[in-house]
Amino acid sequence: MINTKYKARKPVQKRGIITRKKIIDAAVDEFTEKGYHNTNAMAIAIKAGVATGTFYSYFNDKKDIMIEIIKVIYADLSKKTLVDFQVTVSDNAMENYKECRRVVQYMIDIFHTAYVERPRLFEQIYAMVILDKDIYQVNREERHKIFTQLMFNLKDYADYIKVKDIETASRLLFISGDEIVRSIQLLSKEDDRKKMLNEFVAMACKYLMLPEE
Amino acid sequence: MINTKYKARKPVQKRGIITRKKIIDAAVDEFTEKGYHNTNAMAIAIKAGVATGTFYSYFNDKKDIMIEIIKVIYADLSKKTLVDFQVTVSDNAMENYKECRRVVQYMIDIFHTAYVERPRLFEQIYAMVILDKDIYQVNREERHKIFTQLMFNLKDYADYIKVKDIETASRLLFISGDEIVRSIQLLSKEDDRKKMLNEFVAMACKYLMLPEE
Amino acid sequence: MINTKYKARKPVQKRGIITRKKIIDAAVDEFTEKGYHNTNAMAIAIKAGVATGTFYSYFNDKKDIMIEIIKVIYADLSKKTLVDFQVTVSDNAMENYKECRRVVQYMIDIFHTAYVERPRLFEQIYAMVILDKDIYQVNREERHKIFTQLMFNLKDYADYIKVKDIETASRLLFISGDEIVRSIQLLSKEDDRKKMLNEFVAMACKYLMLPEE
Amino acid sequence: MINTKYKARKPVQKRGIITRKKIIDAAVDEFTEKGYHNTNAMAIAIKAGVATGTFYSYFNDKKDIMIEIIKVIYADLSKKTLVDFQVTVSDNAMENYKECRRVVQYMIDIFHTAYVERPRLFEQIYAMVILDKDIYQVNREERHKIFTQLMFNLKDYADYIKVKDIETASRLLFISGDEIVRSIQLLSKEDDRKKMLNEFVAMACKYLMLPEE
DNA sequence: AATGAATGAGTGTTCATTCAT
DNA sequence: CATGAATGAACACTCATTCAT
Numbered sequence: 073m074i075n076t077k078y079k080a081r082k083p084v085q086k087r088g089i090i091t092r093k094k095i096i097d098a099a100v101d102e103f104t105e106k107g108y109h110n111t112n113a114m115a116i117a118i119k120a121g122v123a124t125g126t127f128y129s130y131f132n133d134k135k136d137i138m139i140e141i142i143k144v145i146y147a148d149l150s151k152k153t154l155v156d157f158q159v160t161v162s163d164n165a166m167e168n169y170k171e172c173r174r175v176v177q178y179m180i181d182i183f184h185t186a187y188v189e190r191p192r193l194f195e196q197i198y199a200m201v202i203l204d205k206d207i208y209q210v211n212r213e214e215r216h217k218i219f220t221q222l223m224f225n226l227k228d229y230a231d232y233i234k235v236k237d238i239e240t241a242s243r244l245l246f247i248s249g250d251e252i253v254r255s256i257q258l259l260s261k262e263d264d265r266k267k268m269l270n271e272f273v274a275m276a277c278k279y280l281m282l283p284e285e
Numbered sequence: 286m287i288n289t290k291y292k293a294r295k296p297v298q299k300r301g302i303i304t305r306k307k308i309i310d311a312a313v314d315e316f317t318e319k320g321y322h323n324t325n326a327m328a329i330a331i332k333a334g335v336a337t338g339t340f341y342s343y344f345n346d347k348k349d350i351m352i353e354i355i356k357v358i359y360a361d362l363s364k365k366t367l368v369d370f371q372v373t374v375s376d377n378a379m380e381n382y383k384e385c386r387r388v389v390q391y392m393i394d395i396f397h398t399a400y401v402e403r404p405r406l407f408e409q410i411y412a413m414v415i416l417d418k419d420i421y422q423v424n425r426e427e428r429h430k431i432f433t434q435l436m437f438n439l440k441d442y443a444d445y446i447k448v449k450d451i452e453t454a455s456r457l458l459f460i461s462g463d464e465i466v467r468s469i470q471l472l473s474k475e476d477d478r479k480k481m482l483n484e485f486v487a488m489a490c491k492y493l494m495l496p497e498e
Numbered sequence: 499m500i501n502t503k504y505k506a507r508k509p510v511q512k513r514g515i516i517t518r519k520k521i522i523d524a525a526v527d528e529f530t531e532k533g534y535h536n537t538n539a540m541a542i543a544i545k546a547g548v549a550t551g552t553f554y555s556y557f558n559d560k561k562d563i564m565i566e567i568i569k570v571i572y573a574d575l576s577k578k579t580l581v582d583f584q585v586t587v588s589d590n591a592m593e594n595y596k597e598c599r600r601v602v603q604y605m606i607d608i609f610h611t612a613y614v615e616r617p618r619l620f621e622q623i624y625a626m627v628i629l630d631k632d633i634y635q636v637n638r639e640e641r642h643k644i645f646t647q648l649m650f651n652l653k654d655y656a657d658y659i660k661v662k663d664i665e666t667a668s669r670l671l672f673i674s675g676d677e678i679v680r681s682i683q684l685l686s687k688e689d690d691r692k693k694m695l696n697e698f699v700a701m702a703c704k705y706l707m708l709p710e711e
Numbered sequence: 712m713i714n715t716k717y718k719a720r721k722p723v724q725k726r727g728i729i730t731r732k733k734i735i736d737a738a739v740d741e742f743t744e745k746g747y748h749n750t751n752a753m754a755i756a757i758k759a760g761v762a763t764g765t766f767y768s769y770f771n772d773k774k775d776i777m778i779e780i781i782k783v784i785y786a787d788l789s790k791k792t793l794v795d796f797q798v799t800v801s802d803n804a805m806e807n808y809k810e811c812r813r814v815v816q817y818m819i820d821i822f823h824t825a826y827v828e829r830p831r832l833f834e835q836i837y838a839m840v841i842l843d844k845d846i847y848q849v850n851r852e853e854r855h856k857i858f859t860q861l862m863f864n865l866k867d868y869a870d871y872i873k874v875k876d877i878e879t880a881s882r883l884l885f886i887s888g889d890e891i892v893r894s895i896q897l898l899s900k901e902d903d904r905k906k907m908l909n910e911f912v913a914m915a916c917k918y919l920m921l922p923e924e
Numbered sequence: 925a926a927t928g929a930a931t932g933a934g935t936g937t938t939c940a941t942t943c944a945t
Numbered sequence: 946c947a948t949g950a951a952t953g954a955a956c957a958c959t960c961a962t963t964c965a966t
Contacts, residue, residue, distance in 0.1 A: 078394065082960075085945080085949070087945080087950065088949080088951095091951085107416060109322065112934085112935060113936065114935085114936085123951060123952045123953055125938080125951070125952055125953065126952070126953095128936085128937060133936070133937080134936080137958085195415050195416075196416075198415055199415040202408050202409075202412040203320060203322065203412045205407075236327045240477075240480050240481060244481060244484050244485060244488065247464060248461040248464065248485075251460060251461065251463075252457070252460055255460045255464075258953055267450070268460075271448075271453050271457050272457060272461075273490070275488060275492040278495060279488040279492065292952080304926095325960055326961060326962080330928095335927085336926060337929095337961095337962085338925095338928065338929095339926060346961070346962085347961075486963075511927085511928070511929070511966080512966085513928095513929065513930090513966085514928080514929060514930095516932085533842060535842065538956060539957065549930065549931045549957080550931090550957090551930070551932065551933095551959075551960080552930055552931070552932095554957085555930075558958095560957080567917060591724040621841050621842075623841075628834050628835075628837055628838040629746060629748065629834075631965075661910075663906070666906050666907060666910050667910065669907065670891070670907060670910050670911060673890060674890065674911075675895045677886060677889075677890030677894075678883070678887060680924060684850040690879075694883060694886075697879050697880065697883050698932095700918070701914060704916040704917050704918055704921060705913070708917060727946090736929075751938080751939055752939075752940060753940090756949095762947060763940095763941085763948085763949065764942085765948070767940090767942080768947080772940070773940075925956095926966105927965100928964105929963105929964090929966095930960080930962105930965095931962085931963075932959105932962105932963100933960100934958105934959085935951100935957105935958085936959105936966100937949105937955100937957090937958105938954105938957095939952100939953100940952100940953080940954105941951105941952085942952075943951080945946100945950095
């Protein structure tokens with residue numbers, strides 16, 4: 073069977089753009105409520121108030137729309153959080169320690185907030201990241217953009233940071249922090265979750281600000 | 286989680302036990318090669334050299350065998366790693382620091398080794414943990430057993446460890462370490478992976494051994 | 499999506515063999531009545547009195563069953579027609595001419611009869627032969643078997659046949675005869691059809707028995 | 712076959728005629744490349760550089776454009792080949808034999824050339840002729856026009872042709888020749904193809920010029 | 925106990941055609 | 946007139962599970 077695909081319509085008319093948006097919103101709702109594997113294109117279409125064919129005009133398949141959702145989510149996250157974040161570098165060590173804490177705390181908060189706002193959706197994304205190479209790739213690229221900006225903030229502290237390899241350090245904190253945020257959602261008590269986040273920030277600061285062994 | 290199902294046969298005869306084992310092994314192979322969602326009961330049965338009906342004599346469904354696999358894997362892991370691990374507590378601070386390093390390193394190694402030996406299988410488990418409540422529950426229980434034993438080793442150091450809440454600290458290290466181990470598999474260079482693990486151990490030791498702020 | 503196929507069950511139990519036969523018969527009926535492109539797997543299954551899934555247990559797809567049908571048809575044809583065909587070579591030229599006529603006539607008759615018995619089915623096969631490489635290949639192989647046997651009969655006449663290249667001659671007659679048989683079905687009058695067949699036999703005999711220019 | 716449809720626009724303006732032509736050309740390309748059943752209206756429209764809606768302004772459906780293509784192709788063929796073909800009837804038998812050969816050869820060449828120039832397209836047409844009554848009807852009518860003209864040429868030879876029923880003879884040669892031309896495309900060697908064509912011309916001449924048995 | 929045949933609801937996907945802009 | 950967005954019935958195919966032998 074020859075490939076006849078001229079797929080994934082890029083809407084040019086205003087109506088098309090609106091429809092595309094409606095479908096994405098419906099997909100977010102469905103994935104959140106039922107999970108990626110427990111919903112289907114038809115259900116998404118119905119929720120969006122369009123025909124199944126319309127879904128497939130805009131997206132090649134279910135995976136395609138998941139990828140689009142990931143892009144939209146991280147774009148929103150980046151826009152909301154990183155725009156006006158400013159770092160103040162002081163001469164006072166204590167001030168700097170506090171400020172560093174604030175940076176790390178901020179990094180955690182970004183992902184924590186995102187996760188807390190849509191935990192079910194993020195869970196689906198995390199699982200898909202594991203299960204699918206393409207989803208993994210897209211997720212990685214989108215997170216890398218945010219990661220790069222966080223790196224940039226840490227660099228202002230270069231003089232006060234005692235770890236030698238700042239890049240590896242950033243990566244380590246990024247991965248750990250990201251996972252801590254995800255894992256603590258599974259804790260039942262709000263108290264436990266806070267304790268864990270605080271502990272992580274403490275660990276990160278000690279690690280960054282204290283001299284190498 | 287109360288299991289109301291009664292169907293799955295518990296083999297008592299030797300032949301039954303062997304058949305059950307063959308099916309589990311086949312399922313491990315299939316999940317590893319194709320992933321949980323891309324495998325079906327028939328494929329597992331064929332690989333095990335039994336009829337599809339036989340599969341359903343021993344397991345209620347696909348999820349049931351996944352749960353069984355998780356139990357077997359962690360039981361093996363626990364048996365292999367924790368049996369003869371011994372900690373030496375000294376009076377010398379430097380020695381203790383080294384020994385602490387060894388403990389943390391060991392903890393990392395356990396999961397690192399397990400992951401490295403069957404990365405594809407562990408990926409599937411991690412994803413299922415997110416996607417399915419029952420799998421999550423079983424995974425949590427099994428890991429808790431190992432976690433408890435690691436905790437026990439850390440407690441020997443109570444006097445030399447400066448963090449106040451040793452339980453939260455253990456949990457933090459457990460989650461972070463576990464995720465670091467998983468994430469570094471995605472790094473392409475062996476060097477980068479080693480660097481990240483070393484960095485984690487350094488962070489953990491600093492965090493544990495240095496006085497609270 | 500990884501290929502999980504363990505398809506096209508080869509029935510081992512008696513029940514399976516009967517079911518397979520029922521499905522083939524139903525497919526012949528459907529293709530004959532509605533044409534290959536106007537029927538579907540489900541309709542075939544229903545006509546066979548089985549579930550759609552059962553259809554796909556025995557055949558990978560619609561094309562697969564078409565191939566099977568072609569094989570069965572030509573096998574039957576070969577069995578029915580070529581078993582007891584005997585050629586008598588005489589010293590008398592007139593007798594030989596008549597006998598030759600008989601051979602050519604026989605060749606025509608085989609395919610004519612087959613076509614006339616199931617014209618709608620053969621039309622579908624002919625069309626599929628054009629449209630699909632795999633079908634073309636299978637059809638070619640099956641016809642080649644019959645062709646080879648016809649060739650063998652013509653060879654008894656080697657001394658009385660005046661064309662130099664007997665193989666090309668055989669092929670030419672095979673292709674022409676085959677197509678004449680097909681084309682005349684489109685003629686509305688039985689008389690016209692007979693006339694055309696007779697004319698073809700005349701042409702073939704003249705061509706074969708008369709000396710080269 | 713009475714066409715009760717009224718939808719398809721008959722363009723009168725120059726722009727409309729050009730658009731219609733563009734769509735037909737695109738359809739020819741698509742049918743040639745992918746085959747009739749693997750092409751859809753949208754693909755044709757895109758290739759023609761128009762909207763799908765425009766396609767349906769000019770043609771009622773996919774079949775409609777196929778019919779149009781058949782008409783155009785045979786009209787072109789007729790125009791190109793039959794316009795200036797002249798037959799010279801001589802008193803010399805040898806000359807006449809040669810001339811007859813030329814006529815038959817010419818007939819073959821017309822279809823051979825047409826087929827060779829667009830084999831994939833003609834295959835599609837041949838298949839559609841079998842599968843669809845309307846296509847069959849149109850094809851028959853168009854070919855009949857050419858056939859009539861060829862007949863006309865053969866009639867100049869009436870005195871030198873020994874077959875009684877010249878109409879049946881013409882038909883026979885027409886069908887056989889047509890199919891030979893189609894079938895030899897499947898032979899891999901150019902040599903074999905030539906041999907078969909020569910053989911056919913030889914057979915036709917013998918048949919036509921030699922006295923009835 | 926074991927087999928493997930049978931089930932059928934469900935899924936992703938296509939495309940000829942219509943219609944609002 | 947032209948556009949391209951929207952439709953939705955239809956189809957090929959899958960697979961967890963049951964059941965007759």
